[in-house]
Amino acid sequence: QQQVKQSPQSLIVQKGGISIINCAYENTAFDYFPWYQQFPGKGPALLIAIRPDVSEKKEGRFTISFNKSAKQFSLHIMDSQPGDSATYFCAASKGGGADGLTFGKGTHLIIQP
């Protein structure tokens, strides 16, 4: 049972464009929704995270939009740059719990110069 569904699997965006990655979750007990960026040969690195008490969070060029009623959240990368080319994972968890993060399957993002 996949509790976090991520789309698209791959995405190609022109430099300067907006990259959008979507995730949907099933477990209503989840209360922490982070996004991770992973480069080849490296571990995932935390980009930005949101709690369900807000609908949007912005940090630099990265924005999370959160829709609690639809059980969906998305990552927007504004002014996408070639250095943003990486695999992005959404995740969800009970933040205060011990049962770890549930990850989506990932989106391979390519920013074309």
Added chain:
Amino acid sequence: DAGVTQSPTHLIKTRGQQVTLRCSPKSGHDTVSWYQQALGQGPQFIFQYYEEEERQRGNFPDRFSGHQFPNYSSELNVNALLLGDSALYLCASSFRGLNYGYTFGSGTRLTVV
């Protein structure tokens, strides 16, 4: 500021053998969680160690076991290796057993032949 350190970086083992992977958490962190990342997939939660105890386990068999030492470092042991155990094994550290602010290491690439 030292991040999460994992060793070894790469490992090749034969089916049926046993393997031990090691992790030192980020300075100031006291909780270690282990994840398995198959090629092209998101990380899957194996278990979490806090206060030298396994607090929660994901959907992994008892062949996977671990330990946390008083200095917060941790080991992951896998017995009776199967070909399907080939993956990137990631260690993540955090504070006080929480899922917030995970820092991942670069992982150990395990190949079972």
